[in-house]
Amino acid sequence: MSEPNRCPVCNAGFRGAAICTRCGADLERLMRLVVEAWQLRETARRAIAAGDFGRAFELAAKAQEIQSTRAGAALLRLSEWLDPTPPPASQSPAPALPSSSRC
Numbered sequence: 323m324s325e326p327n328r329c330p331v332c333n334a335g336f337r338g339a340a341i342c343t344r345c346g347a348d349l350e351r352l353m354r355l356v357v358e359a360w361q362l363r364e365t366a367r368r369a370i371a372a373g374d375f376g377r378a379f380e381l382a383a384k385a386q387e388i389q390s391t392r393a394g395a396a397l398l399r400l401s402e403w404l405d406p407t408p409p410p411a412s413q414s415p416a417p418a419l420p421s422s423s424r425c
C-alpha cells in the first residue's frame with residue numbers, strides 16, 4: 323500500500339523526483355521526511371508484532387507528527403487500543419491536608 327506524495331507548493335503528485343516537475347520546488351527535504359515517517363511506521367509495526375504496544379504508540383505518534391497518513395493514524399489507534407496501560411494524562415493530585423491550627 324502506498325499513498326501518493328504531493329508537492330506542498332502546487333499539490334502535483336510526484337514519485338522519486340527531487341524537484342517538482344510542475345513548479346520546481348525542492349522536494350528532497352520533504353522526501354527525506356516521508357522516508358523517515360515510513361521507517362517509524364515500519365518500526366511501530368514490528369513493535370506491535372513483538373507485543374511492545376507502548377513503544378508502537380510512541381513511534382506511530384512520531385510518524386504522524388512528521389507526515390500524517392491514514393496508515394499512521396490506524397497504527398496509532400491500534401497501538402493505543404492494544405496498550406493496556408492508561409495514558410498519563412489523568413493525574414489526580416492528592417488533596418492537601420489542612421494544617422490543624424488550634425490555639
Ligand SMILES: [Zn+2]
Binds near residue numbers: 329331332334346347
Ligand atoms: Zn510543485
